[in-house]
Amino acid sequence: MHEMGMCDAIVDAARKRARGRPVSGVKVRIGGHPVDPDVIDQGVRLAAEGTEIEGARIDLVLEPLSVHCRDCGGTTPVGSAAALAACPVCGGVDVETRGRDDVVLESITVAAGREVVPDGEAASVPDGEAGSA
Numbered sequence: 001m002h003e004m005g006m007c008d009a010i011v012d013a014a015r016k017r018a019r020g021r022p023v024s025g026v027k028v029r030i031g032g033h034p035v036d037p038d039v040i041d042q043g044v045r046l047a048a049e050g051t052e053i054e055g056a057r058i059d060l061v062l063e064p065l066s067v068h069c070r071d072c073g074g075t076t077p078v079g080s081a082a083a084l085a086a087c088p089v090c091g092g093v094d095v096e097t098r099g100r101d102d103v104v105l106e107s108i109t110v111a112a113g114r115e116v117v118p119d120g121e122a123a124s125v126p127d128g129e130a131g132s133a
């Protein structure tokens with residue numbers, strides 16, 4: 001887990017989305033990674049210093065992976081991939097993993113207060129300059 005790399009990536013994605021406009025809010029969904037929101041929040045603020053993102057509100061949505069067990073029917077959030085092999089409740093191995101192990105820039109809010117929702121899901125998808133539909 002490299003929090004700083006993640007924070008840099010979040011800021012990069014938000015800056016691409018902002019295209020030079022000042023940003024007042026950034027919403028990020030973090031799936032799978034057992035992260036400390038305070039660490040991410042501070043890391044993003046640090047990475048954002050001197051950019052359009054500086055001072056933006058960081059809105060983190062944490063979505064831990066979970067294991068759904070067909071034996072007992074339970075769905076249990078897990079903190080690490082190592083725990084995905086068996087049901088933490090009953091030890092059953094007829095399990096499926098739910099959730100996604102990725103980091104997605106959900107949206108940014110430019111200073112005018114308008115929410116900008118990305119077209120694509122992944123933060124790494126570059127923004128084309130093609131005209132509007």
Ligand SMILES: [Zn+2]
Pocket residue numbers: 069070071072073074087088089090091092
């Ligand atoms: Zn179970």
